[in-house]
Amino acid sequence: MTIEEAPMNASSRAGLRTFARSLSAAGILPILLTSLIVAMCIADPRFFGVANVTNILRNGSVLAIVAFGQALVLIAGGFDLSVGAIVALASQIAAVTMRWAGSAFPEHDAVVIALGVGAALGTGLLVGLVNGICVAVLRISGFIATLGSMSVTLGIALMITNGIPVYGLPQSFITQFGRARWLELPSAAYIAIAILVLLAFVQTRTALGRYLYAIGGNKEAAIVSGIATRRYQIAAYVLSGLLAAVTGLLLTALVGSGQASFGGDLMMLQSIAAAVIGGVSLHGGVGRVGMVALSAIFLSVLSNALNLLRVDSRIQPIIIGLILICAVALDEIRRRGFVHD
Amino acid sequence: MNIPSPATQPERIHFSLLQLVLPAGVVILFAGFALADPRVMSPANLINILQQTSFLFLFAMAQTIVIIAKGFDLSLGPTASMVSVGSALAMAALGQGHLGGAVIVAVGLAAGAGLGALVGAFNGSVIGLLRVTPFVVTLGSFNIATGIATTLSGGHPVQGMPELFFQLLSTGTLLGLPAPIAIAIAAGLALHFVLRRTVFGRGLYLVGSNARAAEVAGVPVRLILLSAYVLSSVLTALGAMILTARTGSGEPSIGGTLSLQSAAAAIVGGASFSGGTGSAGTALLGSLFIIVLSNGMNLVQISGYVQMVVLGVIVVAGVLLDRLRTQQN
Numbered sequence: 001m002t003i004e005e006a007p008m009n010a011s012s013r014a015g016l017r018t019f020a021r022s023l024s025a026a027g028i029l030p031i032l033l034t035s036l037i038v039a040m041c042i043a044d045p046r047f048f049g050v051a052n053v054t055n056i057l058r059n060g061s062v063l064a065i066v067a068f069g070q071a072l073v074l075i076a077g078g079f080d081l082s083v084g085a086i087v088a089l090a091s092q093i094a095a096v097t098m099r100w101a102g103s104a105f106p107e108h109d110a111v112v113i114a115l116g117v118g119a120a121l122g123t124g125l126l127v128g129l130v131n132g133i134c135v136a137v138l139r140i141s142g143f144i145a146t147l148g149s150m151s152v153t154l155g156i157a158l159m160i161t162n163g164i165p166v167y168g169l170p171q172s173f174i175t176q177f178g179r180a181r182w183l184e185l186p187s188a189a190y191i192a193i194a195i196l197v198l199l200a201f202v203q204t205r206t207a208l209g210r211y212l213y214a215i216g217g218n219k220e221a222a223i224v225s226g227i228a229t230r231r232y233q234i235a236a237y238v239l240s241g242l243l244a245a246v247t248g249l250l251l252t253a254l255v256g257s258g259q260a261s262f263g264g265d266l267m268m269l270q271s272i273a274a275a276v277i278g279g280v281s282l283h284g285g286v287g288r289v290g291m292v293a294l295s296a297i298f299l300s301v302l303s304n305a306l307n308l309l310r311v312d313s314r315i316q317p318i319i320i321g322l323i324l325i326c327a328v329a330l331d332e333i334r335r336r337g338f339v340h341d
Numbered sequence: 342m343n344i345p346s347p348a349t350q351p352e353r354i355h356f357s358l359l360q361l362v363l364p365a366g367v368v369i370l371f372a373g374f375a376l377a378d379p380r381v382m383s384p385a386n387l388i389n390i391l392q393q394t395s396f397l398f399l400f401a402m403a404q405t406i407v408i409i410a411k412g413f414d415l416s417l418g419p420t421a422s423m424v425s426v427g428s429a430l431a432m433a434a435l436g437q438g439h440l441g442g443a444v445i446v447a448v449g450l451a452a453g454a455g456l457g458a459l460v461g462a463f464n465g466s467v468i469g470l471l472r473v474t475p476f477v478v479t480l481g482s483f484n485i486a487t488g489i490a491t492t493l494s495g496g497h498p499v500q501g502m503p504e505l506f507f508q509l510l511s512t513g514t515l516l517g518l519p520a521p522i523a524i525a526i527a528a529g530l531a532l533h534f535v536l537r538r539t540v541f542g543r544g545l546y547l548v549g550s551n552a553r554a555a556e557v558a559g560v561p562v563r564l565i566l567l568s569a570y571v572l573s574s575v576l577t578a579l580g581a582m583i584l585t586a587r588t589g590s591g592e593p594s595i596g597g598t599l600s601l602q603s604a605a606a607a608i609v610g611g612a613s614f615s616g617g618t619g620s621a622g623t624a625l626l627g628s629l630f631i632i633v634l635s636n637g638m639n640l641v642q643i644s645g646y647v648q649m650v651v652l653g654v655i656v657v658a659g660v661l662l663d664r665l666r667t668q669q670n
Contacts, residue, residue, distance in 0.1 A: 079476065140660050141614055143413070144604075145478050148660075151601060151653030158646040269480060282474045314491040321484030328473045328481075 021333025029277065029291065033298045040065070040305050047308060054186050058254070060300035061192035064293045065247045066267060067274035068199055069240030071292045074275050076236040077216035078135055078142035081279070083244040083271050085153035086127050091247030092157045094120035095166035095258020102168060109170040116173070120245045120252075127153055128241020132234030139196030141190035142237075178253025188250050195243065199289045212236055216284025241285040266317075273324045274299055281331055362662070363611065367630050374637030381640055388519070394625075394632045395525030396587075399580030400599055401606035401624040402532050408607050409536075410569045411549045411616025412468060412475040417603050418596030419486035419664050420460045420574055426494040428453030428582055429591025433501035442505035445660035449506060450582065457578025458571050460486060467572030469563040483600070484549040490593040499591035510586035528579065533621040535572075545569055550617025605652055606631050608657035611666070631655075 019178040066083050073080045098116035105111050127149060133146035160166075179199035180187045211232045214222040222229050244263070251262045278295035280287030299320070306316055358403045375381040400417060407414045414420075432449035460482060467478045508520075515523035538620040547555040556562050584595055610627025611621025634655075637647050 046543055085657065090444070096581060134657060136659060140657060140665065142658050144614060145602070147601065148653040148655075148657035151656070152650045153653075155646045155649030158649070162644075162646070212445065221605075269484060272477065272480060276477065282477055314496070316625065317484035318488030318492075321481040321488065324484070325467060325478060325481035328477050329467065329471050332471050332473050 003140070020078060028292055029298060030281075033294065033301065035179040036298070036301055036305060039341045040301070040308070041062070041250045044308050047117060048303070052182075052304065052308075054181065056297075056300050056304050058186040059304070060297040061186070061188035062125065062247050062250055063270055063300060064192045064296035065188075065195055065243050066263075066271040067278070067292050067296050067316070068195060068289050070245035070271040071275040071278070071280045071287050071289060072199070072212060073142070073240045074272075074280045074282060074285045075284060076212045076233055076288050077219060078233065078236060079146060080131065080237065080240045080271075081125060081143065081146040081268055082150040082153055082239060084263035084265055084268035085150045085157065086124050086244035087248040087251065087267055088243055088260045089127070089153050090120040090123045090245035091252045091258045091262045092160045092166060092260055093123045093258075094249055094252050095169060095314055096160060098170060098173065099168040102170060109172045113173050113177075116169075117162060117249060120249050121242060124241040124243070124248070125238055126243025128238035129234065131241065132237035135237065136230040136233040154260070154264075160260075163260050167256070169252070169256060169258075175255045182299050186293045188254070191246065195246070196289055208232060208235060208292065213285050216286075218285070246280065249294050269324075270299060270320065273320055273327070276324060276331065277327045279331075281335065282328060283335070343500075351585075363626050363630060367626070370630070370637060371633050374633070374640065378640045381591045381637060386636070386640070390636050392519060393636065395521045395630040396580060396584055397602060397606055397632055398525050398625055399528060399576055399583070400553050401610065402529065402604040402621055403576040403580070404607040405610070405612045405621070405624045406532070406545070406569050406573040406576070407475070408604075408612045408614065409549045409569065409617065409619045410546050410566055411552070411614075412566070412569070413479065413578075413604070413614070414464065414570070414573055415476065416460060416464065416482040416486050417479075417577050418599035418601075419483050419490060420457060420577050420596065421584070421599055422471055422490040422593050422596035423460070423486045423493070424453045424578040424581040425458050425585040425588075425595045426490050426499055426591040426593050427456045429499040429502055429585055430493060432503065432506060433499055433591075436501050436503060442503040445503050446506045446509060449502065449652050453578045453582045454575055455663035457574040457576075457581075459574075461571035461574030462567065464574070465567035468492050469566035471531070478503040487538065487596075490596070494591065494593040496593060500589070500592075502586075502591075507589070510583045512586075512644075521587070524579070524583060528576065529621045529625060532576075536620055541565065541568060546617050548616075557643055575658055601656070602631065605619045605656045605659065608663065609655060611663065613663050613666075614660065627659075 037047075046052055066087065068079055070083060094116040097119040098112050101112040101115045102292055110225060131142075131146050131149055134140045134149070135142045138145075177187055203212075211222070211227050211229075212235075214225070214227060215229050215232055219229060247261060247267075250256050255262075274296040275287065276282065277298065278287065278292035280292060302319075303316060304317070307313070371381070380386055400421070404414060404417060428436070428449045431452040432445050435445045435448055464475070464479055464482055467473055468475050508642075510520055510524070513520045518526070536545065544555065544560045546564050547558070547560055548565050552562055581595060587589055588595065605628035607619065607624055608614070608627070609623070609630055610623035612623050612627075634651070635648060638651070643651075
């Protein structure tokens with residue numbers, strides 16, 4: 001159950017408490033984001049430059065897409081540490097495929113790109129499927145299963161070309177997709193928005209969405225009420241793998257080469273941070289992709305602001321780590337207050 | 342629960358058979374690599390294996406302590422980096438003055454242990470007091486410690502430690518054993534005693550196997566969780582300083598893949614993520630397995646990337662084996 005859905009009481013005190021709760025659940029993040037943006041506009045005029053805003057939106061979108069997948073897995077009561085490694089592997093696979101296809105079908109960029117995209121998505125799907133089977137069928141804890149698959153996936157990504165970036169992608173993939181701006185917005189933003197709309201629909205209007213909440217909220221109850229929990233758990237990991245692969249593709253198209261250094265630990269951590277700050281509970285059963293998108297933008301603005309203010313990049317992980325711990329601690333306290341009522 | 346149930350005889354035999362899988366695995370691996378490459382059996386390589394095992398053993402024990410309490414320490418690697426840099430910086434700074442080597446080393450060791458205790462206290466208090474999932478708390482401190490390690494060092498190795506530091510923790514010998522091996526044996530025996538013979542040790546197993554029951558039984562759960570994380574991080578600090586002495590400088594990257602490796606060693610050895618099981622012995626066995634494996638793969642020149650894949654598969658297989666073992670019980 002989400003906190004916002006708590007029944008309204010007639011008494012005004014209860015109403016006030018509900019208001020305070022929904023404020024703490026949904027209100028802190030927009031307020032933080034708005035104040036950060038206002039503060040930055042005053043502190044540094046470069047902040048609102050077109051190049052900088054594009055940059056923020058692009059980074060935020062890339063992070064949001066991975067964080068959506070992470071959120072779905074967390075909502076179902078799991079954990080996906082392998083997302084960063086999937087980004088790396090998908091990028092390498094896409095680039096290697098396109099380089100090969102480019103020599104096999106020159107002049108047919110569309111075919112080449114389609115093959116690369118297909119290979120990357122297939123990779124994400126496969127790793128997600130393995131994760132899902134380890135968790136749902138072999139019943140290994142999600143954390144450990146994906147810790148293992150993270151190592152395997154990254155190892156394979158590095159093995160393919162010994163860690164050397166892969167060039168030779170079709171130019172149209174880079175210029176008309178990766179670095180393109182449509183109506184002033186970066187292409188990544190459109191893809192993130194499309195995925196957001198789709199997932200918001202899945203979460204609120206489909207059986208898959210409802211079942212993921214049910215499984216994460218109370219797995220025993222979900223089993224007893226006849227939900228095929230295994231299938232939906234696997235679906236969550238597969239979606240997470242697919243979305244990580246999409247991010248791998250976006251980064252490949254943006255940079256213009258396939259690299260095993262994309263993603264990695266930092267992106268994995270940031271995806272969990274974005275999900276948790278966006279109100280996804282680590283206990284499962286709670287969270288909305290809309291808030292996750294907002295929190296991805298927040299993290300993107302934050303790191304951009306720290307860069308503009310010339311805060312040492314080595315200090316930035318400290319700040320993200322502290323924010324993450326504060327967010328989970330707040331979630332825990334809120335949850336306990338809710339349970340005690 | 343850890344209390345041995347009055348198992349019937351056949352079950353017990355089966356259980357001990359599964360427990361033999363790992364020692365047998367170590368022997369078979371070793372024999373296989375020795376056949377593939379005679380250098381595996383050379384005295385220099387054998388000492389190398391023992392040294393490597395003693396490093397990993399310290400970190401695996403650190404990880405095992407929190408795993409017994411149904412926890413996990415993802416920040417172990419960065420903590421090692423932070424301790425390496427911090428203790429080296431302390432010693433290098435003192436080396437500028439006119440203090441004796443012994444004083445400098447004592448301060449350096451204290452600084453390292455103190456930094457470790459600090460991380461442990463942070464992890465332990467957030468996990469123990471707020472009961473937040475250890476995975477995410479230590480994911481947070483993973484970043485904080487990484488940030489501190491790179492900020493303190495500026496990303497560069499820190500040098501300028503006194504000669505005594507290297508003698509004490511790396512090049513010297515104790516009772517004829519190289520210092521790292523002697524220290525690891527001493528730490529292993531100490532941990533074995535703490536886990537088996539003290540109130541804290543018994544409490545730790547109780548908290549790990551059933552925190553609620555432990556609480557009802559009057560065990561100070563929060564205090565035990567806090568102490569477990571502090572003890573774990575102090576052990577990590579000890580391992581980090583030995584690695585620093587071996588490398589010759591304080592390195593912000595010394596922690597590298599230690600979080601994953603220590604977890605792999607602990608789990609492969611037989612500690613269970615469902616809490617309440619594991620010991621100094623399982624940490625030793627797991628470390629030996631991983632080191633024999635990676636030493637052999639290095640000698641027969643398997644690429645580091647393939648080794649990553651193998652390590653990942655082993656972690657998952659280890660957990661799977663553990664599930665079979667607990668089902669058997």
